[in-house]
Amino acid sequence: MAINWFKYSAPTTFYGLAGKLIPWFAIPAAVLFAVGLYIGFAVAPVDAQQGEFYRIIFIHVPSSILSMFLYLIMAGYAALGLIFNTRLSAMMATAIAPTGALFAFISLWTGALWGKPMWGAWWVWDARLTSELILLFLYLGFIALHASIDDPRRADRASALLAIVGSVNVPIIYFSVKWWNTLHQGSTIKFTGTSMHVAMQQAMFIMLAACWLYAIAVVLARVRSIILERERNTVWINELPEAKQ
């Protein structure tokens, strides 16, 4: 039996679907966060070299990974929206951006928190931290451009193009920053990966899953409010039980 996927690409149907899906992501996210943080901060052993400080990586690493992947996913949706002119894809891209920026910010912040005891400085021009900072700039540019254009269609299309240009640029930026970093022999974040304890691996994996689930839940919720805002003048919105109250 063929499922009509295009049915769900209409904001009308997706609004309801997203509403039903949110709890399925939000609740496991909360549970996994609790479990992951417990294992990471209470069960996992103290690191031989870095002491207790290393535990910040259970937040730092998943946020870094999420921030990078979310940018690519955002650019993917943006490209879909631009090529096939589907409104929902553009809305998804818009909804992902703040979450991606948040993860980039958390990654920078936790990186700084980790850097102070390890390097004695809040900020070190490490290749990964620097790339993360530039990634945050790219997110902010996307959000700022979208926010400055009043016409939603132009906003969607212009920021989509920017996201695509940005995603093409990300590898070039990453490579150039790495090059710059080795040239200046800066410090690199290195975890004692060879002897990573099982509990550490578990905590890391659970936290990563929790972050993914959280991101999906939040993006779905945001897409719903974007749909409401964009379609406020249409009949179906005004017939929703929420609107009638």
Add this chain to the structure above:
Amino acid sequence: MTDMKRSSMLGLLVLVIRRDLVLAMRRRADVLTTLIFFVMVVSLFPLGVGPEMSMLRKMAAGVLWVAALLSSMLSLGRLFSADYLDGTLEQMMLAPQSLSMLVLGKMVAHWMVSGLPLVLMAPVLGLQFDMPAQALGVLILGLLLGTPVLSMVGAIGAALTLGLRGGGVLLSLLVLPLCIPVLIFGTGAVEAVSTGLSAASHLSLLGALLVLALVFTPWVTAQALRISME
């Protein structure tokens, strides 16, 4: 009016470049302000960090590159806005040749008016920082390869922010992060020769960026213009 002479693709490219150069000549003040801004930013650094020559020599390439980056942002806001406001941009989009070609013409003209003067000014400013001749040579070569990339990548931002409130600041916000590789390779080249290494790899990477930009940015900018004109 039966047999009109048709212009070729190349003819149109030359027409756009010549037109923009003539316009720039008649609004010389705009060109000069960008150049003066560049000189001023560069001259402020020694005042900010102190006149110690060994430090200035080390900073020179970075300072000149960052200043070039900032001053090219200044002039980018004007790249399409005048043509947008007076309706010329509409006519360009209706040209019987590809819009990318016209955009390329505007990029070339923009570089000749705002990038090239910076390259020509750089040796003088380099002397302010007591740069050795060899480093100065590499700096200029790097600027020569890198400033066109700034104009071309900047054009995408200029097209996306066309007619927006606060477009100038927004433009810098969008374009500056995308220009970081140019900055890194440009300053890296100077650093390499200063430490006795070859600058060839940096310069060839800059050249690669230039080729990439030449291939992709005119088309992307044309798409951005179409989006902004809707």
Add this chain to the structure above:
Amino acid sequence: MLEVSNLACSRGDHRLFSGLSFALHPGQIMQVQGANGSGKTSLLRTLCGFLMPDEGAIIWRGENIRELDEDYYAEMLYLGHLNAIKDELSALENLRISAGLSGIELDEKEAITALRRMGLRGRERLPTKVLSQGQRRRVALARLLASDVKLWILDEPLTALDVGAVALIQELVAEHLARQGMVIFTTHQPLQVAGVEMRSLSLS
């Protein structure tokens, strides 16, 4: 030749028109009518391909203009509210450049002839910033003389023009139609072309 079928356009949330269909054949002229804000300019800009219609298609010689792209642009001329002339350039330079952008190389003599016919004798080499509104509009309209395309799309061509210039434009339009050209335009002033049926399209 130019066929519009089931066209729908909106600006933002507001639907301007929908289900619009018409065809324009060689030698025909059509006036788009409607109150302010009824979408006249949007319709013309859609015909130029600046705006993407929500629905429907615009067909030129049997092909969608989206696919034709530059081949369509080689056969049409659009004159909008904006004159597309530069203050810093002379009337002569402006005309030669705008003709050049539409793919036609005009030498100085041809350009001067066109400007003189537009009533700009003696003003050819002045920077356009010293010209009056009406004279600047004439510089823009001189493009009609420096073009041999089939389709003219004119948005309010008569604004700021005096009686003499209006008569001249009517003459040019009549010549264009006699050459089997097509015109679609908007105006708030009456435009009469002798011996041709004026079709009209109402947007409401």
